[in-house]
Amino acid sequence: MGLSRRTIVHLVLLAAALAVPLSNDIYYTRFATQIAIYGMAAMSCDLLLGYGGMVTFGQAAFFGVGAYATGMLTLAGFHDALIVWPLAMLAAMGFALVIGALSIRAQGFQFIMVTLAFGQMTYYIAQALRDYGGDNGFTMPRRNTFAGVTLANHVLFYYVTLALLVIVLFLCSRLVRSEFGMVIRGRRDNERRLAAIGIPPYRYKLALFVIAGAVAGLGGALMANHARFVSPALLSFQVSGQFLAMVILGSAGTLIGPVFGAAIYLVFQQVLSDYTDHWMIFFGPLLVARVMFVKEGVWGMILAALRAHEPTPAPLPAEEGAAE
């Protein structure tokens, strides 16, 4: 059959991402690292939002827990990423299990309010950690090592981050198309019918919530290493809102779209803040305009353009095409 257009687009994107350090300007490499990290966190939001239909306004909590766990373990003398990062993910999953078990009892609007509230609670917990700088946060003395190799080199750290992003993207795309993913999507579309055929939705929602928490936690672990600085600001509700904005800018329910969304968000932020300190005064209305006037995110537009040029549309293009 040859390569589908979509596969070609994926390969081009991957090649572009791999080529970033060739610019020889470490600034771009660090910026791309930031995009990959936020992209991973936004993707965790998309798992809940795009596939579970759950609008969570508290995803920054798990991002922050991952970052704090990483920083604290590093300060405690654990330096190997292969130990620290999985533990950071476990910590985030623990928080997600408790917060999810309670939040999922709420529906619709209430779910938004409750996740927002529990996110704020986690923020206050981080703020109360006086031994870890309280409100000011703390600095990580150095990056973790990966199987003995230090990640201090920005290019190496970028490639590790990118590799993890691709792996997580692959695993998540398998997950949402698995039997588990079908139940999740089925529940999103009609929870009552799902319950009627004997599948209890609660545990599936909770499992999804915990998985999304793990992905966000890994993003947080990478963020702590990237910035070598951890503070309660990582857990603020603005960060949760940012993740949602990234998902929407890139197209919900596509997994790779939110990575695009993260790129758009961060590029906008960077470009606008070159002109003004007050970039939010422009970005806020832009977000409002995006919601009001544009129906589709960037990745959705790209997919639509690809479909328009597809010579022979396969049956069920949305399902089949999404396979890779």
Add this chain to the structure above:
Amino acid sequence: MTAALFVEQLFNGVQFGLMLFLMAVGVTLVFGIMRVINLAHGSLFMVGGYLLVACVQATGSYWVAVPVAITGVVVVGAAMEVLVLRPLYGRGHLDQVLATFGLTMFFNEAVVVIWGRLPLNVAIPAALDGSIQIFPGVHYPVYRLAITGAALVCGAILYVVIVHTRLGALIRAGSDKREMVEALGVNIGLLYTAVFALGAAFAGFAGMLTGPLLSVETGMGDPILILTLVCIVIGGTGSIRGALAGSLIVGVFDTFSRVMLPQIVGLTAGTAVVGMADYVLMALVLIFSRTGLFAAYRG
């Protein structure tokens, strides 16, 4: 805890609860009638605080400043409703939440552009400065009593409006069965703007009352909004009675937990536990009742 301290904290708690209620009224009315969750409600609280500072500086009189500032908040709120929220009725939750989140970004930065990043202070009105003895041995700041009084007056006004006016009847009908009100030929657009402006006035007034107690700064409304959402989840979404009950519960609980928890679990652990207390309370309510104590709207 001595009886004097208990009384003082009880007063503080009720005052804080009433402040939260002024915020919660707007959020719960807008939600109950328009089915919109407005994250920018905290911005109205903040705009109220800033407008009060500006008006006091310009006129030197609280009697002039407060009505002018309230009018300003109502105008801002009505503009918000017409320009941003109106096109979003009937859209999904996500669109509404993101658009109003965009609004908070805008407002938080706009006040920085206008008034600068440094927190502003506004003095307590001279007539309300000082403290009086409310119980033998208990001296209580006059200003805090005045806030409690003002909030109670607001509650009374709200009660009269909701129960005894045509607008109130429409609001009650609208939160019960919106489609029916629309079908009866009521100008639903105007009703929505009126409800929103009413909520904005209360939120702005809460910001004005809080201004002299804390400082006025960017983002000051956001943590208050989140705590308001906790009150609403506890009280039951869309119900004014629920909002009042939830606000008073959270206000009193929050105040007492700040005083007592550090004594019980020690100072270091105390700060962390205090930050969690309100949310643990919300979690407990969620475990025992998914819809809160006085749910008006299910689903």
